[in-house]
Amino acid sequence: MIKISLRHFLVIALIFLTAGRTTVIAQSPTSTLITRDPAKATIYTNDIKNFWIAFDSLTAGYKNNPFDDFYIKKGSNGVLHFMDHNRIVNADTLLATVVNRKQDYLKIRDNSLKINEVEKQCRVSYYALKYLYPKAVFPPLYFVIGRFNTGGVSLPTEQIIGAEMNEPGNIPYLVAHELIHANQKIPYKYKIxxxxxxxxxxxxxxxxxxxxxxxxxxxxxxxxxxxxxxxxxxxxxxxxxxxxxxxxxxxxxxxxxxxxxxxxxxxxxxxxxxxxxxxxxxxxxxxxxxxxxxxxxxxxxxxxxxx
Structure with a gap:
């Protein structure tokens, strides 16, 4: 495998350290803005917090479907597109999965809440790509929780990572892989x-x-x-x-x-x-x-x- 040269690391670090403070929520949760500025790229994690609000409401005996009220209706484009592509499907399907796999969700709770800790490492890859390929674009990145069926997907307008499917320590490398997909212009023909x-x-x-x-x-x-x-x-x-x-x-x-x-x-x-x-x-x-x-x-x- 290849290695990043020391020169690349030094340049990347210099750019990152002089870019100023970045935030996890750079745009609104429904933004489809694609930017060429790594510092302004959306990295959105509030869907994870909303999922656990819904989860705890279910445990507390909330009468309606809490995943509809607290997760999907308040969800970002990442949540909405996980529904469109038969990953979450709908609130009732998600509720049924949570009920059937409650212990599996509890096992990933702590790790999912640590996603913020790797945000800066993910953004370093953005700066690295910008340095190596100045034409790079940066779609919004959404972290969501689904039904244990998708680790990540790169769409033309956003990237989505299934937090329940990934260890926090591996997420920056998955994000980098998906970011490359977002910048590929390779004509796609199915099944070649x-x-x-x-x-x-x-x-x-x-x-x-x-x-x-x-x-x-x-x-x-x-x-x-x-x-x-x-x-x-x-x-x-x-x-x-x-x-x-x-x-x-x-x-x-x-x-x-x-x-x-x-x-x-x-x-x-x-x-x-x-x-x-x-x-x-x-x-x-x-x-x-x-x-x-x-x-x-x-x-x-x-x-x-x-x-």
Whole structure:
């Protein structure tokens, strides 16, 4: 994996320390403002507080559905979009999940309330991306609590993190990954294996560059010493068609032997790293990676297949 240079760290720290005091709530909870200024980017956590108000009201015997009154009706765009995409669904569905999994929610309560403690670390990645890619944009970031079915999602107008699915210590790295997705301009065609691996793997690569770590390291640990074998298997499975089979490579599909899920993230990372390492102009390489228009062409230019 790559490491951030000392020069990058010093520049990032200097920018961050001279930027002035930032706040967790930079905009209103329903704002869809996308900014180019890291200091003004929304990082909104009040939905977590509202969730626990609703949770405690339920425990206290509140007669109506407290998740409707105290969480959803008062919710940010993050909460609303978690409903739109069948994650929360509606107040009754959320209530049923909380009742059935009350102990699971209690286990994550303390960690969810610590989200504010990592806000500054998340914002450092914003400054790092701004430094490395001046055209970067920063959508509002919302932390919500759902039904244990989504860890994070990047939409065109906002990023949403499911606090119940993530340890606070790992959140800055997940946020960095999702921030890269928000800045990618890679044309999306469903079910093309090469394209999807590059989309996810390049988000890991650049996310690591701006934050220092990858949110899920299991595929990378497994890949050590197996790089050549994995490359051959991927080339075999990479049909470059319109309806590729994601099995064994993406989104927790079937696994071969003892390998972890989502090995395609590693493949996309390796292709991206090969391209970046070859580039003389690293700033241009970062811009190229964020604006890939032809993934097959990018693969060929990376030199990955000739390693």
């Amino acid at each position: 294996l090469l394209e999807q691996c590059i989309i996810e793997g390049s988000a890991d690569f650049l996310g690591e560059l701006i934050s220092g770590k990858i949110p899920s390291t299991a595929p990378y640990i497994y890949a050590k010493g197996r790089e050549a074998v994995l490359m051959k298997e991927f080339i075999r499975d990479m049909n470059l068609g319109e309806n590729d089979d994601f099995d064994y490579w993406l989104y927790s599909g079937p696994r071969k032997d003892d390998r972890p899920a989502d090995m395609g993230y590693y493949i996309g990372y390796a292709i991206t790293k090969a391209y970046y390492d070859k580039a003389i102009d690293k700033s241009k390489a970062i811009a190229d990676i964020l604006n890939i228009q032809d993934c097959k062409d990018f693969l060929n230019k990376s030199g990955y297949l000739r390693q």
